[in-house]
Amino acid sequence: MRRTFVSLVALGILAGCQTPPRAARAALGIAPLPAAAPIEREISVEIAMATFDSTWTRIRNTYYDTTLKGLDWNAVRRELRPRAERAATRAELRAVLMDMLNRLGDSHMTVMPREFTTAPPNDSDDDSGPGSVGIEARIIDRSLVVWRVEPNGPAARAGVRPGWVVDAIDSTDIDSALADLRAIRDARLRRTLFIQVTARLQHRFDGSANSSVSAAFKDERGKLRQLVMTRTPVSGTPVKLGHMPIMVVHASSQRIDSATASNRCIGVLRFNYWLPHVMPKLTSAMNDFQSCDGVVLDLRGNVGGLAAMLSGVSGFLSDTAATLAVQQSRGQEQRYDIFPRVANSKGERVRPFGGAIAIIIDPLSVSTTEVFAAGMRHVSHGRARIFGERSAGQALPAMIYKLPSGDVLLHAIADLRLSDGTRIEGEGVRPDVELPLRQSDLLAGRDAAMDAAIRWVADWNKSGRR
Amino acid sequence: MIKANTRATRFAAAFAMLGMAFAPLTAVQAQALPPAKDLIAKYVAAVGGVDAFKKYKSVRVKASLDIPAQGMSGTMVILSRLPNETIMKIEIPGIGEIKQGSTGDVAWYSNPMQGSRVITGKEAEAMTEGPDPMNYLRLSSTITSSETIEKATYDGKECYKVKHTYKSGRTTTDCFSLTDGLIIATVAKAPTPMGEVEQTTLLSAYKDFNGMKRPTTMVIETQGFQQVLTISDVTFDDVQEAEMTLPPDIQAQLPKKP
Numbered sequence: 001m002r003r004t005f006v007s008l009v010a011l012g013i014l015a016g017c018q019t020p021p022r023a024a025r026a027a028l029g030i031a032p033l034p035a036a037a038p039i040e041r042e043i044s045v046e047i048a049m050a051t052f053d054s055t056w057t058r059i060r061n062t063y064y065d066t067t068l069k070g071l072d073w074n075a076v077r078r079e080l081r082p083r084a085e086r087a088a089t090r091a092e093l094r095a096v097l098m099d100m101l102n103r104l105g106d107s108h109m110t111v112m113p114r115e116f117t118t119a120p121p122n123d124s125d126d127d128s129g130p131g132s133v134g135i136e137a138r139i140i141d142r143s144l145v146v147w148r149v150e151p152n153g154p155a156a157r158a159g160v161r162p163g164w165v166v167d168a169i170d171s172t173d174i175d176s177a178l179a180d181l182r183a184i185r186d187a188r189l190r191r192t193l194f195i196q197v198t199a200r201l202q203h204r205f206d207g208s209a210n211s212s213v214s215a216a217f218k219d220e221r222g223k224l225r226q227l228v229m230t231r232t233p234v235s236g237t238p239v240k241l242g243h244m245p246i247m248v249v250h251a252s253s254q255r256i257d258s259a260t261a262s263n264r265c266i267g268v269l270r271f272n273y274w275l276p277h278v279m280p281k282l283t284s285a286m287n288d289f290q291s292c293d294g295v296v297l298d299l300r301g302n303v304g305g306l307a308a309m310l311s312g313v314s315g316f317l318s319d320t321a322a323t324l325a326v327q328q329s330r331g332q333e334q335r336y337d338i339f340p341r342v343a344n345s346k347g348e349r350v351r352p353f354g355g356a357i358a359i360i361i362d363p364l365s366v367s368t369t370e371v372f373a374a375g376m377r378h379v380s381h382g383r384a385r386i387f388g389e390r391s392a393g394q395a396l397p398a399m400i401y402k403l404p405s406g407d408v409l410l411h412a413i414a415d416l417r418l419s420d421g422t423r424i425e426g427e428g429v430r431p432d433v434e435l436p437l438r439q440s441d442l443l444a445g446r447d448a449a450m451d452a453a454i455r456w457v458a459d460w461n462k463s464g465r466r
Numbered sequence: 467m468i469k470a471n472t473r474a475t476r477f478a479a480a481f482a483m484l485g486m487a488f489a490p491l492t493a494v495q496a497q498a499l500p501p502a503k504d505l506i507a508k509y510v511a512a513v514g515g516v517d518a519f520k521k522y523k524s525v526r527v528k529a530s531l532d533i534p535a536q537g538m539s540g541t542m543v544i545l546s547r548l549p550n551e552t553i554m555k556i557e558i559p560g561i562g563e564i565k566q567g568s569t570g571d572v573a574w575y576s577n578p579m580q581g582s583r584v585i586t587g588k589e590a591e592a593m594t595e596g597p598d599p600m601n602y603l604r605l606s607s608t609i610t611s612s613e614t615i616e617k618a619t620y621d622g623k624e625c626y627k628v629k630h631t632y633k634s635g636r637t638t639t640d641c642f643s644l645t646d647g648l649i650i651a652t653v654a655k656a657p658t659p660m661g662e663v664e665q666t667t668l669l670s671a672y673k674d675f676n677g678m679k680r681p682t683t684m685v686i687e688t689q690g691f692q693q694v695l696t697i698s699d700v701t702f703d704d705v706q707e708a709e710m711t712l713p714p715d716i717q718a719q720l721p722k723k724p
Contacts, residue, residue, distance in 0.1 A: 062690040108467075117537075241560035243537035244468070274467070276562045276578035306561075307467035311659070312580040329689055334660035339580050347714025368467040397467055399691060401535040408537075410468075413689060 042089040043405060050404040052084035055097050055111075058401055059104070064329045064414045069104050076100055090114075090405060097409075106412045107192070107394030107425060108367070114406035116245045130238055130248055131209030131231030136301065137166055137202050138362075138437055139194060142182070144174045144201055145439050146217070154229040160217060163443030167216040167224065169204035177201060188393070188426060194363055195392055209233040220443050237277050243400050243408045247305075251278040253285035255292070256454065265292040266457050268450075274305030274368040279312065283344070286316045286353055294356030294457030298450065300388060304367025307336065307397055314376060315339040317384075319352045322419070324375030327397050329414035336371070338379070356460040357384040358453035361429060362437070366392040371416065374429045378418050385456055386431040388449040393428030502612040502628045506604045508647035513672075513679040519599035522676070523548050524705035531556060532694045542695065545705045546597035553710060565713070568593040574716040580659070582715040588657040591634055604640070608633050615639075620651040621668050648672055648679070656688075663688055675700040 043051075056077050060068070080100050087093035094111045101109040134153020137144050144166040149156045166174055181197050184190045205213060214228045236250040251271040258264055267289030271278040289295050295317070310324055318338045325336045340352045357380065359373045370391045376384040396412035403409050417423050433456070435449045510516060527544040540558035550570035557563050566575035573590035576582035585593075600606045611631045618627045618641055625641035632638075638654040650669055655662040665688040669681035682697040712720075 058690070239560055241538070242533070275560075279578055304467050306579055308577075308579040312578075315581055332661070332663060332689065334658070334663070336660065339583050339659070341581050343582065343715040343718035345713075345715050347718045349718050371467065395467065399536065399689075400468065402537060 108396045108398035108412040112408040117408045128209040133229040158227045165218040249277045251281035267295040270298045274309040293461035296358040296453045298360045300362040301364045302369040310336045311339040315341045322379040327414040327416045356457045360388045362389045370395045387433045387453045391429040395424040499614040505642040512647040518677045522702040528699040529697045552597045
C-alpha cells in the first residue's frame, strides 16, 4: 500500500474555495464533473445520503451564524440532495458537499478525502515515511520559482538553487496550471486558489522517502535542466492528530550575533504549524534570545494549526495578559488571551521577551498565523511590526468531524475578530512593510523581507525603546 | 485554525459538576414537582449514603477519553485528597500531557500548548469544589439555593431538573432520574481559560465502588461536539502526598513566603 502524505493546504483545508468555475477546477487539477453518473458505484446510495445528511445537519447545528448567511438551508438541501443521491464516486459526492459548503463563502469549510486522513496501517509494506527533495517553491509573477533549498538535501546536491524556475515536475505542466490560475478574476477566489495551487504543485515534490521525482528547471541563465532526485526522509516530525492528515512539523531557530557594539543579537524563529511539537524548540530558542535586541518570527508558509497555541506562543513575547482575538460561536464568546510565561519547567522565574518583534508573513501564512501576527501588532503598541506580503485571509476557528463515507469534514464553528473588532477572514493581514518575493533577489541570494526585518530590529534597539 | 476541544478545564468542569448540589425548593411552579431536598435525599441514598463517602481520605480515578468526531482519544487520571486537593492528568497523542489541579489554596493548569498558569476566579472555584464528596452528594455548603424547575427527558429517560445557585452566583442544573433517583444529566457553564462554555453532561453506567455508586460513562456535549469519558477504575486511600506536589513551574509562580 502506498503511503500518502499531503500538506493541509494541498487538501484545501484552508479553502473558502468557490471551486465551480472551470478555470478554478483546472488550476487545482480537479477533473470536470461528469455529466452523467458512471455505471459502477464506488459508494452506496445509503452511504452517500448519510454523508450528505450528516454534513448538512452538522453545518445547520454548529455554524456560527444561525441565519446561515441568510441562506434557505432547507432549500439548499432540497436542491443538492438529489445530486448526492446520484453520486456514484467519492469525488462526485465531495463535489456536491463542497457546493453546499461554498455557499457560505467561508474558509475552513472543506471535505478531506479519507485516503489522506487515515493513518497508514502498521503492517504497511511501505514503512519509508514521508520524503522530500528539500525544495520549497512559490508562485512569483507568472512562474513557479524555487524559494528555499534545504542544505545538503537531494535538490541541493543536484545543484538546484533559489530563484530557478520550475518548468515541470514529473508530468505536471506548471505553465498550464498557472495560466488557469491567472484566468480567475475574483480577487478573493484567486487568493485562495493561489494558496492551493502553490501547495499542490509543491506537493509534487513530496512523496514517500526513497521514491524519485523528475523535474525540469530553468536556471539563472535560462538554461533548461532536467534533474532526477531521490526523496530522502523529511527532517521534520510527522504528527498525526486525530482525523487530521499527517503533518510534518518543522521548527528551527538561528541566533544572529551583531558585529557592532550597539547591538547584541537578533533571534530568528521559523515553524510551519501551530502544534505542541514546536514548543520545545520555541522554549529553548526564546531562552537563548532573552538578551537579544529582537526576534524575527518567519511565519511564511505557516498554514496554522491549533488555535490554543496562540496563548502559549504569545506568552513568550509579552508580559501583559492582553486579548489577541475574540471568537463568537453560537451564543458563546471566547477569548484568545496572552498567557505570559513567567516560569520554566525547571521551576525558575523567567520574563517574557521584551525586545522588538518582527513577524514575516506571505500569502501562505494562514489562519492561526494571521491571528497571531495581527493580534501581536495590535496589542504591542509598536513593538511588533509585520513584513512581507499580505496573508491568506482565512482565519476562522473550525472543528473536524468524520463523515459516514470516511471522509473528514472541516467546518468553521465561530467567527473571529481582533480585540478592536477587525476581521481577518476574507481580508488577510497587510504587512507594515510590504516586500514581495522577487526572483532576482532569490538568484542574488537576498531575502528582502528578512533583511528589512533585521534592519528594523536593529534600528528599534538603537532608538532606545527596549 | 483548529479547535482541539481538549482543554483540560472542560473535563475538569465535568467532574466539578458531579460535585454540585441543590438547595431549598422555592417558587410556585414547584408545587407539582418534588422538592429538591427530597430528590437530593433520594440521590444520596441511591449512591450509597453520606457515611460511605466519609470513609475515604483519597481517591484515584482512571479513565479513557474519546472525542469520536475528531478521532482523538487519550487517558485520564484524577487524584484527589480530602478536603480539597486534586490533580488531573490527561495524555492525548499528538497533543501531550495536559494537567491541572488545586491544593485548595492554589489552582493551576499546565499544557503543552499554553504553558503553565496559576488560575483564579470562577475557574479556580470550580476546581477547588471538585474533590469534596459533599459536592458529589449535592450537600455542599457552597450552594445557596436549589429549585426543582421542571420534568425533563435526557437520552430517553425522564428526570426532574433542579437549578442550583452557588455562593459565587453561578448556576448549574442537574436532572434526577424518576426511576432510581440518580443524576442522569447536568448542564452548566464551565469556566475555561477562554471564558465560559456551556456544556451538557449525560451520566450513565453507574457502578459500585466500595459501596459508593459513581457514573462510569460521561458524555460531555459542548458546541455540538461530544467527548466521552469512561471510567475504568476507582480506588481509595492509595494517593500519596508526593503525588500531589505542585509542579516546579507552578511553584515558581507563587509569591515567596516571608
